[in-house]
Amino acid sequence: MLTYNGKTALVTGASSGIGLIFARELAARGCSLILVARSEGKLHALADELRSQHAILVDVIIADLMQEHAAQHVYTQVQELGRTVDILVNNAGFAAYGLFDRVDFAKQHGQAMLNVVAVVDLAHLFLAGMLRRGDGAIINVASVLGYVPTPGSAVYGASKAFVLHFSEALWQECRGRGVRVLALCPGPTKTEFFDVAQMPAPEAIMTSPAYVVQVALRALERDQAAVIAGKANNVLFGFMPRLLPRRVVLWAMGKGFMQPATEPQGAPVPTRHRPHLDRTAE
Helix, strand or coil: CCCCCCCEEEEECCCCHHHHHHHHHHHHCCCEEEEEECCHHHHHHHHHHHHHHHCCCEEEEECCCCCCCHHHHHHHHHHHHCCCCCEEEECCCCCCCCCHHHCCHHHHHHHHHHHHHHHHHHHHHHHHHHHHHCCEEEEEECCHHHHCCCCCCHHHHHHHHHHHHHHHHHHHHHCCCCEEEEEEEECCECCCHHHHHCCCCCHHHCECHHHHHHHHHHHHHCCCCEEEECCHHHHHHHHHHHHCCHHHHHHHHHHHHCCHHHCCCCCCCCHHHCCCCCCCCC
């Protein structure tokens, strides 16, 4: 049985959105916390809140996980604090929206570093200790878009597909060794994600980050390898690639995910690439 009381959880991207709710919910369940993000002021305010409400130990690590060797920096600081991480929540991530060739190189590189490299590095660094102790859990936040290609946000969808498959593989590798691994695949969620990505938010099908976190923790307690958190239509993303020919899936995602704002002035995009409406999530 999974227990939280007396454990320590490290949450990345803890300053807002799903990460912030993970921090609050785990604190309410008795976890001490290590909060990781770039926003120093927000992290310290959250740490003060959680210490006051739950009388737990909360440490703050300021880190930009898009930078090379950032995960090693976080791991070293955890060791210097004398903390042991029992639950790792790899939540930090972002999307760059637009046709691949028109999105700034730094944004594309940053997506790959944060959504993929940081997830792998942090999992590798903290999993070893969990396996030695025969106890631990890792939640990697993927997305429903990890199940499908995403023209209009090609790197984001591909990065979340990596997180999904990586997590499922780790789940199998860790079976019978005391460590649970979960790929959390949220649908559209009411966070700052869409503002940061500069894409329209599909308000009608959005859910709350509190709902997403509750779904995640229930799935972790059941030792599921992956879970989709969102309204019923999000489940279609998990089945669409299995039911339809690949070209149909690509056409549907191109029609449903791309946006006219990606067209530069005076340079119309060919009809087969003409954007329509985005469906991103996290």
